[in-house]
Amino acid sequence: MKRIITLCVGLVTALALQAQSDFPLQFADANGNIIPDGTTLNLSDAEVDDFGIAQVHSHVFVKNTGTTDVQAGTAYTIQSISNGALQSCFPTNCFQETKPGSYQSPTGNIGVGELRDMQTEWLPDAAGTAKVTFQLLTYKQNVITKQWNKEKEGPTITLNFSYGQQDAVSQATTDKNILSVTYCDLQGRPVAQPQRGLYVRTTTFADGTREVKKLRK
Numbered sequence: 001m002k003r004i005i006t007l008c009v010g011l012v013t014a015l016a017l018q019a020q021s022d023f024p025l026q027f028a029d030a031n032g033n034i035i036p037d038g039t040t041l042n043l044s045d046a047e048v049d050d051f052g053i054a055q056v057h058s059h060v061f062v063k064n065t066g067t068t069d070v071q072a073g074t075a076y077t078i079q080s081i082s083n084g085a086l087q088s089c090f091p092t093n094c095f096q097e098t099k100p101g102s103y104q105s106p107t108g109n110i111g112v113g114e115l116r117d118m119q120t121e122w123l124p125d126a127a128g129t130a131k132v133t134f135q136l137l138t139y140k141q142n143v144i145t146k147q148w149n150k151e152k153e154g155p156t157i158t159l160n161f162s163y164g165q166q167d168a169v170s171q172a173t174t175d176k177n178i179l180s181v182t183y184c185d186l187q188g189r190p191v192a193q194p195q196r197g198l199y200v201r202t203t204t205f206a207d208g209t210r211e212v213k214k215l216r217k
Contacts, residue, residue, distance in 0.1 A: 024066025030188030082128025089119035127164025
């Protein structure tokens with residue numbers, strides 16, 4: 001009996017992994033490199049515009065790795081937010097939320113092979129942090145009602161935003177083992193040795209987390 005149960009558990013796990021690999025959408029970076037399911041990104045890349053509005057960017061994209069166009073959306077949970085608003089413009093219209101809770105985005109078409117910027121950032125009013133988890137969803141249209149109904153649930157990603165706490169973030173990251181550090185320009189092209197200008201630096205740690213920051217050389 002124990003062996004049968006073990007085999008059943010193994011089969012269920014294998015089927016779950018197969019279903020995940022068959023999902024047509026994946027989180028990715030600006031270069032189209034797939035971000036593994038369940039990854040946590042630590043983000044402190046802040047920009048302040050001429051009006052004094054700060055934005056901490058995620059630099060997360062969604063890639064259609066399937067063989068057909070996909071009607072897509074996200075389910076997302078804001079676990080914590082010190083202040084300000086979480087903004088995302090994926091897959092189509094922009095939306096903002098200011099309180100913890102579970103939400104769902106609008107839906108939109110993602111073409112085959114398309115790499116689309118999620119345009120997701122935290123807009124803080126003051127120093128603090130925000131934490132949100134996104135899950136990719138696909139939709140199927142009802143032939144009678146023409147409404148789009150949720151079809152499948154896909155990969156997840158957690159975004160840990162931080163603003164005005166760079167020292168604390170730097171101290172936390174020094175306690176981790178760094179696996180790799182890569183750079184790309186604002187068009188997503190890899191750069192071996194950054195010269196003068198703006199670049200996006202991605203630091204990957206041994207525990208699977210990543211830190212994405214925009215740097216000026």
